[in-house]
Amino acid sequence: MTAAIDPATDRGALLRLEGLKVAYPGQRGRDATVAVDGLSVTVPAGRAVAIVGESGSGKSTTLHALLGLTPRTADVSFERLEFQDGTTGGLRRIDDPRALRGRSVGLVPQDPVRSLDPLMRIGAQFAELHRHFLGLTGREESRARTVAALESVGVDRPGLRLGQYPHELSGGQRQRILIALALVGEPRLLLADEPTSNLDTTVQRRVLDLFDEVRAARGLSVLLVTHDIAVAGERADHLVVMRAGRVVESGPTRDILDAPKDPYTRQLLTSLPSRLPARPVFRAASPPRVVLASHGLTKSFGGGKGQERIDAVRDVSLTLHRGQTVAVVGESGAGKSTLLRLLTGLDRPDAGTVLLDGEETRPGRRARTAFARRVQLVYQNPARSLNPSFPVGRAIAEPLEAHRVGGAKSRAERVRDLLEQVELPAELAARRPSQLSGGQLQRVAIARALALDPDVIVLDEPVSALDQAVQFALLKLLGDLQERLQVAYLLVSHDLGVVRAVADEVIVMHRGRVEEQAATRSVFEAPTSPHTRALLDAVPALQLPTPLVHLAPLAPFSTSDGKKQP
């Protein structure tokens, strides 16, 4: 099961790992769980290898085991671990993977926001590593090196950054700094643990480009761990597809994308959101009635005394027709979330109006309640938007109780009916959120939003926290529900594949303003604004042979969120 390497391009292996096993011993009578079972991977010098898999597939555990970072309770063993010797170029046997930390292998983490010590200035974070790796104690020398390092990873105004704290920087800047920090020990291999999954698409592209640049400039190898086969396919020379702790397929990227052998790989490729059929064209000729509209919405926030007010949303008008979907896209900071809060009445606009069924929304508690009945929200992270102590049946019934709809019996009936609508078994009503998988929880959140028969459901990044196959199933469900119930969706998403599949109309926002507003197809095929083009360019593109799309072997694999991942 070794990742096959094309011998022609083989410049010698940098890292060879064979037969990695990671198990967590069972506690209180439960069986031991095997997180990784017999994984082998070889990273050739100067190449990028990607490990692809969904959450729970063992891909992150593999990465942690490679650096000896697994918890002490974990049972880690491997048959062979070898790393290229710096002087002879031959492979050297490594007994303790901790020896690789820093100097041989650099780690770039998943979450740039939480990966820097919040109490330390950027300069101090570098100085610490300079002391450790280079024995450098001089302040000026460390400073000069840090500025050079920041410059080389494309951080602007590096001199200023030295005195800043992590919270004063954007996610993209932090990820660049983390890459620079990983390079301080001059490692030969960079491990990248979902390095971009918490970043905007445009920032994601720039960070991935940076990886390629660094790799080329320094002759490094990269081992990329990701759930996104599109990113992996675009950036890696070799793919290792993992599922439930085992490698199901590995080989050169091109071979796997062109002719996936394992049904699971095929499923990953066919369930890409961008593979969903595009929406039928918006029927502009006889549009259904307008349910929600806004005119000239504006909201600004004060940046403290003596500072300019920042326009979070400026002069945004939109109309949402019954049974249709409008998508709002843009980078973070573009004002998407503020717009959403204005449209749902959670914030009051400074100027402009929100119209529901052609009537202006009024302030006051009663009007607010009536509005909430018609417009419901589904948040990004279902695990955090559901009360963990309520059984999900009660969570679904809560809007009914709040609006005093029906009695106990009719509510229970309605909960059963709603669970059926979102294709969940009725017995789930008694379970608590912690017992459900992410996909199931998001279905519960949708059922709760549907409880009051709303006209509009606002979907704030509804699938971005979920695995790809689960995303696909959930988007299909949303489409079916819309067709059946004629509910209108207002979708906020940074995933343009999702947008293309579900939206009739797209609004592209940039710095609070509407950059482009048009039917989905024309936005994707003939974008007029440079910002739209930048967003579209940033989507990882996979060139796949078209017949693959029609295979769609979804059924035998329970794409829907069968059981909870360990």
Added chain:
Amino acid sequence: MTRTPHPVRDRVVPTKRPAASRSTAVYALRRCGYFAAVVFSVYTLSFFLLYALPSDPVALMLERRSAGAGGGTAAQVEALRAQYGLDQPLLVRYVETLLQLLGGNPGTSFQSGRPVPEILAAVAPNTLALAGGALAIAIPLSVALALVTSWRRDSVLHRVLVNVPALIAAVPAFWLGLLLLQLFSFTLGWVPSAGGTGLSGLVLPAVALALPVSASLTAVLVRSLDDVQQAAFVGLLRARGLPWSRVYLAHVARNALLPFVTLAGLTVGGVLVGTVITETVFARAGLGRLLASSVETQDAPVILAIAVLAAVLFAAVNLAVDLLYPVLDPRTRHRGRGARA
């Protein structure tokens, strides 16, 4: 693969230096306002609890002074009432007492007839030494114990030591005091059992007072250390090959101390309360015992003065913690509301 050369650089977050210094001043002023509000509320609450109670301090006064030889005449009672201002309406007395306190004059004791400052000055140093000594033991002890406990989060040592704070907290302070007395004073004879002056007399009561306090401090710090160890940046620092001792002391401990500082400030209140029991058990003269005896005799001016003094101490320590916090945690420095993304 086409590569676009950074069309738009990553967003630059504007730095807010000039506004920050002003918002820091506003923050400090607001905290000082809270300080004044706390002290004022304590005075108001204590005053009405003491003077609105349905009992006659003058009658008690006469009864005590004449040691059971019967009350005074009606004229004597009236004279005493007038002397202490007790014939005035409650609200007038409230304002007058407040003004007196602000002027630094907490009045005279009902019982002894001596000025309250004199009474307090006689015993306050004892209590402050006791409370200070207890904190000086409790804080280093809890920090050390927590650091040792949390060193390896999944070790046997952690599993054992993590239960120690709960065990200590479960021990009643007076019982612990008696136990310490039995062992060190009566059996070993190392330190005097009662009264005692100087350091040798202070050690035992300070330890007895410090132990229960350090239990809660340790528990919070262990929890906080364990949480910080879970943070992504800690794993990353280990992955970079930094030695654990460096990661633990320079990063984990520093981050974990933030909630500890807040709790340590609040603990001052617990220590002041604890002096009441400790001073009784060890028969030390002090504010705690004075308070207990004054409550028995309803010596309102003394009780009021002690309550206000304790409030000032407690609020001052917490004011210091609040003002210290932005220095320790850069994230709390800029208080301007940013735009939501």
